[in-house]
Amino acid sequence: xxxxxxxxxxxxxxxxxxxxxxxxxxxxxxxxxxxxxxxxxxxxxxxxxxxxxxxxxxxxxxxxxxxxxxxxxxxxxxxxxxxxxxxxxxxxxxxxxxxxxxxxxxxxxxxxxxxxxxxxxxxxxxxxxxxxxxxxxxxxxxxxxxxxxxxxxxxxxxxxxxxxxxxxxxxxxxxxxxxxxxxxxxxxxxxxxxxxxxxxxxxxxxxxxxxxxxxxxxxxxxxxxxxxxxxxxxxxxxxxxxxxxxxxxxxxxxxxxxxxxxxxxxxxxxxxxxxxxxxxxxxxxxxxxxxxxxxxxxxxxxxxxxxxxxxxxxxxxxxxxxxxxxxxxxxxxxxxxxxxxxxxxxxxxxxxxxxxxxxxxxxxxxxxxxxxxxxxxx
Ligand SMILES: *[C@@H]1O[C@H](CO)[C@@H](O)[C@H](O)[C@H]1NC(C)=O
Ligand SMILES: *[C@@H]1O[C@H](CO)[C@@H](O)[C@H](O)[C@H]1NC(C)=O
Numbered sequence: 031x032x033x034x035x036x037x038x039x040x041x042x043x044x045x046x047x048x049x050x051x052x053x054x055x056x057x058x059x060x061x062x063x064x065x066x067x068x069x070x071x072x073x074x075x076x077x078x079x080x081x082x083x084x085x086x087x088x089x090x091x092x093x094x095x096x097x098x099x100x101x102x103x104x105x106x107x108x109x110x111x112x113x114x115x116x117x118x119x120x121x122x123x124x125x126x127x128x129x130x131x132x133x134x135x136x137x138x139x140x141x142x143x144x145x146x147x148x149x150x151x152x153x154x155x156x157x158x159x160x161x162x163x164x165x166x167x168x169x170x171x172x173x174x175x176x177x178x179x180x181x182x183x184x185x186x187x188x189x190x191x192x193x194x195x196x197x198x199x200x201x202x203x204x205x206x207x208x209x210x211x212x213x214x215x216x217x218x219x220x221x222x223x224x225x226x227x228x229x230x231x232x233x234x235x236x237x238x239x240x241x242x243x244x245x246x247x248x249x250x251x252x253x254x255x256x257x258x259x260x261x262x263x264x265x266x267x268x269x270x271x272x273x274x275x276x277x278x279x280x281x282x283x284x285x286x287x288x289x290x291x292x293x294x295x296x297x298x299x300x301x302x303x304x305x306x307x308x309x310x311x312x313x314x315x316x317x318x319x320x321x322x323x324x325x326x327x328x329x330x331x332x333x334x335x336x337x338x339x340x341x342x343x344x345x346x347x348x349x350x351x352x353x354x355x356x357x358x359x360x361x362x363x364x365x366x367x368x369x370x371x372x373x374x375x376x377x378x379x380x381x382x383x384x385x386x387x388x389x390x391x392x393x394x395x396x397x398x399x400x401x402x403x404x405x406x407x408x
Pocket of ligand 1: 089122123124125140141142143
């Protein structure tokens with residue numbers, strides 16, 4: 031009984047609505063005239079559906095978006111509906127100018143123009159721009175997912191993209207292997223961004239920073255009020271808290287380090303597992319075994335810009351304390367370490383090498399490399 035009553039009420043509602051819609055359609059003038067049609071409502075067709083009220087002899091002092099010649103009052107309504115930020119449009123019948131405005135403020139009496147005023151303030155959020163694929167790191171096939179397995183605090187990494195407010199404080203690893211600390215509800219206090227471009231996700235924005243030379247930090251507004259991704263040359267010091275918890279900002283950080291036990295290194299070995307991978311002999315006589323898409327991630331004692339992994343290893347070969355290198359292709363940074371063993375972290379955009387001793391050492395009896403290296407006695 032109860033259900034039938036509700037069903038009838040719902041049916042009655044739809045019938046009334048349909049009748050109203052028909053009446054409105056039937057009563058709509060093909061050409062709007064003033065002052066006769068003052069107060070009439072007009073709803074623009076999809077996809078940009080906006081209901082406007084015609085206000086004859088009125089205009090607004092709101093912030094103007096643009097001026098466009100239009101043939102009719104009606105076309106001016108459509109023109110406003112087509113702009114996501116248009117909050118009203120004034121049509122001047124003598125100049126045929128359709129002026130669009132971006133603020134929703136009441137109209138005032140104004141001779142010579144008639145306004146289309148939406149019955150409610152339009153949602154200011156623009157649709158997001160189309161997604162952009164991230165550049166992949168080096169020659170590595172995909173974004174790094176396995177690094178977290180090596181980290182005691184795996185939960186502090188965002189490996190599969192980053193969002194706000196959920197991932198506040200997490201470290202984002204970009205597609206090309208940069209590490210960025212994400213802070214939600216933050217923005218940058220900087221007068222001159224390095225670049226500004228619309229992006230559809232926070233992850234895209236951070237990847238864009240990672241792929242842009244000179245970028246140290248980035249911010250994104252999640253469509254409120256814009257979709258702009260802003261890149262900066264400043265770091266953490268210029269970040270500040272803001273009121274929107276969906277806003278995200280991140281700055282580059284040094285790649286985090288781990289504790290790794292040294293492998294036992296066998297000189298001139300042809301047996302597995304030591305024979306796998308390519309080797310490189312530096313001019314100073316040091317032999318390195320190289321791995322792609324990996325890094326040791328151990329504490330580094332020095333870092334320097336290097337044009338290639340080869341240059342990075344050559345430099346390492348001249349430094350007595352140096353046992354391993356991690357080279358990051360997109361920044362060109364070479365990290366010198368003392369890890370005697372295979373790199374453990376799988377991460378795209380990086381390559382690594384570690385010293386396996388001296389080239390030709392097995393042919394000689396005793397020391398090599400001038401006896402300068404600490405691991406000669408192995
Ligand atoms: C409407 O257009 C006419 C002709 O260009 C111009 O003189 C007049 O100032 C305009 N009115 C308003 C309110 O902008
Ligand atoms: C890292 O990659 C290698 C292949 O290059 C694979 O054998 C290994 O299981 C990976 N490690 C992790 C932790 O995913």
